[in-house]
Amino acid sequence: MIQVHRLSKQFSPGRGIHELSFTVERGEATGLIGPNGAGKSTTLRCLMGFVRPTHGYARVAGKNCWQEAAAVHRLVGYLPGDVVLPETMKGRRFLEDIQRLRGVSGPPTRLNSLLARFDLNPDQAIRLMSKGTRQKLAIIAALVSDPAVLILDEPTSGLDPLMQQAFLSLMDEERARGKTVVLSSHIFSEVARVCDQVAVLKDGHIVAMDAMARLRAEQEILFDVTMSQAPTTEALNGLKIVDRRDLVFTVAVQGDYFRFVRTLANLPVSHLEQRTQSLETLFRHFYSDGVTHP
Numbered sequence: 001m002i003q004v005h006r007l008s009k010q011f012s013p014g015r016g017i018h019e020l021s022f023t024v025e026r027g028e029a030t031g032l033i034g035p036n037g038a039g040k041s042t043t044l045r046c047l048m049g050f051v052r053p054t055h056g057y058a059r060v061a062g063k064n065c066w067q068e069a070a071a072v073h074r075l076v077g078y079l080p081g082d083v084v085l086p087e088t089m090k091g092r093r094f095l096e097d098i099q100r101l102r103g104v105s106g107p108p109t110r111l112n113s114l115l116a117r118f119d120l121n122p123d124q125a126i127r128l129m130s131k132g133t134r135q136k137l138a139i140i141a142a143l144v145s146d147p148a149v150l151i152l153d154e155p156t157s158g159l160d161p162l163m164q165q166a167f168l169s170l171m172d173e174e175r176a177r178g179k180t181v182v183l184s185s186h187i188f189s190e191v192a193r194v195c196d197q198v199a200v201l202k203d204g205h206i207v208a209m210d211a212m213a214r215l216r217a218e219q220e221i222l223f224d225v226t227m228s229q230a231p232t233t234e235a236l237n238g239l240k241i242v243d244r245r246d247l248v249f250t251v252a253v254q255g256d257y258f259r260f261v262r263t264l265a266n267l268p269v270s271h272l273e274q275r276t277q278s279l280e281t282l283f284r285h286f287y288s289d290g291v292t293h294p
Contacts, residue, residue: 001026001149001180002047006056009042017042017204019056024197029171029181031191034201040184041081043201044153047182048078060149074102077142081153081184083134085126091137092122095144102145114140117166131158139167143174150174152183156190168193220252225264226271238263 002024010016017039024030032040045051047058049069058065060072086094095111115122118136129137135158142150156164171194175181185191191198192212200208220240227247236249238259243250253260264272 001028001061002030002182003059004043004047004056005058007043007046007053007058008055009046009051010054015204016054017046017201020199020206021056022197022199022206022209024180024182026180027175027178028197029175029183029195031195031198032182032184032201033186033188033191033198035186037203038201039204040201041153042204044078044081044151044182044184047151048072048076075147076149076151077145077147079138079142079150079152079155081157083138085134085137087125087127089126090123091120091126091129094126094137095122095141098141098144102147104145110146111140111144114144117170118163132160132163135159136163143170148180150179150181150183152181154185155183156185156187164190220254221257222275223251223253223260224271224273224275225249225251225267225269226273228268228270231267235267236263 004020004022007020008016008018010018020039020043022030032043034040042051046053047060047065049065049072052066061075063071063075065072089097096108099108099111114120118140120133120136120140124133126134126137135156139152139155142152156167159167168190171181175194181194183191183194195212197209197211198215199206222242225248227249230247239249240252241249242252251260
């Protein structure tokens with residue numbers, strides 16, 4: 001459904017995106033994750049045909065995003081990172097205009113459903129709306145025509161926790177209906193909840209890309225191991241100790257749990273507690289100074 005091949009956009013020496021390549025199959029969701037300035041928004045703007053690539057290409061449903069931008073726009077529901085709305089309109093008029101432009105006719109069933117889900121009063125003037133309400137309006141505008149592809153830039157920005165959960169539940173439903181999704185975020189849990197695969201961007205490069213299922217499988221399990229007395233250094237051989245607080249050792253284990261249990265059997269363990277390493281910790285490794293682009 002979406003193909004990105006050696007996509008590059010140079011704004012000035014060293015700034016922009018560089019040789020990005022990835023594919024999103026029909027019905028899949030891909031997350032672009034990274035700090036501000038990593039190139040997430042530029043990548044999405046290239047997918048929408050708003051930015052002309054310096055090199056490479058992006059395609060949606062076989063259509064070149066720059067050369068056939070109008071055709072791409074008919075397929076895609078887009079949420080920009082910087083939401084700009086018509087201040088003089090009311091919310092309902094704006095959404096109805098979006099539907100007309102998209103050729104949507106018939107009863108406003110989907111519109112009313114989205115308004116109820118996000119608890120949005122559409123009869124308020126846009127100029128009087130708060131940042132969070134504007135974000136909800138922009139999300140509804142991206143989804144109201146029921147597009148096959150969703151391209152969403154920081155979709156939960158400005159939403160309160162309740163509305164963030166409403167958005168994530170909606171994404172679960174849209175995914176179940178076969179929608180193809182590309183979203184950018186710096187919120188790790190959001191990407192983990194929605195996406196099948198994740199691309200980690202740093203300085204305009206993809207420094208890592210993998211399936212979420214594989215990343216979850218590679219998560220280390222952390223155990224807090226409390227000892228009744230200090231063990232010898234030799235007795236701790238083979239354990240990956242990531243922290244120590246007096247007689248409490250935090251041990252990271254990945255895969256070989258039998259070896260971990262055998263080692264503990266020879267130690268003066270008085271208490272054992274398991275906790276899972278967060279995906280955020282896993283992702284933050286890619287932001288460290290020691291990780292560079294290929």
